[in-house]
Amino acid sequence: xxxxxxxxxxxxxxxxxxxxxxxxxxxxxxxxxxxxxxxxxxxxxxxxxxxxxxxxxxxxxxxxxxxxxxxxxxxxxxxxxxxxxxxxxxxxxxxxxxxxxxxxxxxxxxxxxxxxxxxxxxxxxxxxxxxxxxxxxxxxxxxxxxxxxxxxxxxxxxxxxxxxxxxxxxxxxxxxxxxxxxxxxxxxxxxx
Numbered sequence: 199x200x201x202x203x204x205x206x207x208x209x210x211x212x213x214x215x216x217x218x219x220x221x222x223x224x225x226x227x228x229x230x231x232x233x234x235x236x237x238x239x240x241x242x243x244x245x246x247x248x249x250x251x252x253x254x255x256x257x258x259x260x261x262x263x264x265x266x267x268x269x270x271x272x273x274x275x276x277x278x279x280x281x282x283x284x285x286x287x288x289x290x291x292x293x294x295x296x297x298x299x300x301x302x303x304x305x306x307x308x309x310x311x312x313x314x315x316x317x318x319x320x321x322x323x324x325x326x327x328x329x330x331x332x333x334x335x336x337x338x339x340x341x342x343x344x345x346x347x348x349x350x351x352x353x354x355x356x357x358x359x360x361x362x363x364x365x366x367x368x369x370x371x372x373x374x375x376x377x378x379x380x381x382x383x384x385x386x387x388x389x390x
């Protein structure tokens with residue numbers, strides 16, 4: 199790595215080294231896309247936000263019982279910046295980590311991680327099976343059905359929106375917009 203700042207390619211190779219499950223890879227790519235979208239919208243470092251989004255679940259497949267506990271070790275060994283490591287760990291706040299999201303980057307990651315799953319599931323039940331025609335309204339309609347995407351913790355998304363001072367509809371819309379930019383990569387483009 200150059201000067202301790204990882205490149206996108208290094209992050210992707212590391213993700214692949216620890217994860218072979220294609221659903222987890224697509225989730226990482228979705229979160230990366232949304233993080234890049236939010237960074238651009240907020241005038242922040244798109245590369246940094248994207249890389250952290252890409253790597254946030256690094257340890258999940260191999261060490262599910264130690265999620266957010268193994269990633270710091272792996273990233274420290276490779277000389278990753280402390281800011282990146284803290285952000286990765288903070289996305290599990292209250293679930294598998296005691297590190298509370300403080301920066302805008304950390305709050306966005308915390309808020310959109312679960313939300314990307316709800317957007318994916320909403321897209322998959324549409325005739326198009328595409329995120330390109332999903333709207334905040336369609337996600338909010340599914341939101342109310344607790345059996346739909348039952349594994350998605352809606353309280354985390356709500357807490358994340360509150361932390362960001364965002365309306366839930368705006369958070370959902372921005373998440374969809376970020377996912378549309380990577381629709382082909384995550385298998386939710388046109389006619390996939």
